[in-house]
Amino acid sequence: MSTIITKNTTVICRGSKNPSYGHPKVYINTQKDGRCPYCSQEYKYNPKQNKSHE
Numbered sequence: 001m002s003t004i005i006t007k008n009t010t011v012i013c014r015g016s017k018n019p020s021y022g023h024p025k026v027y028i029n030t031q032k033d034g035r036c037p038y039c040s041q042e043y044k045y046n047p048k049q050n051k052s053h054e
């Protein structure tokens with residue numbers, strides 16, 4: 001699973017776009033731990049991130 005780079009300081013992780021396969025909605029501070037406690041998805045804060053990547 002690859003790290004998601006975001007310019008947001010807080011992201012919402014639900015595990016999946018499909019609620020049936022996801023987990024309860026959690027807010028993750030990308031400037032602190034940056035890791036979802038449910039699915040271990042990592043998020044990294046980068047204010048210079050632009051949308052042309054990925």
Ligand SMILES: [Zn+2]
Nearest residue numbers: 013015036039
């Ligand atoms: Zn998650």
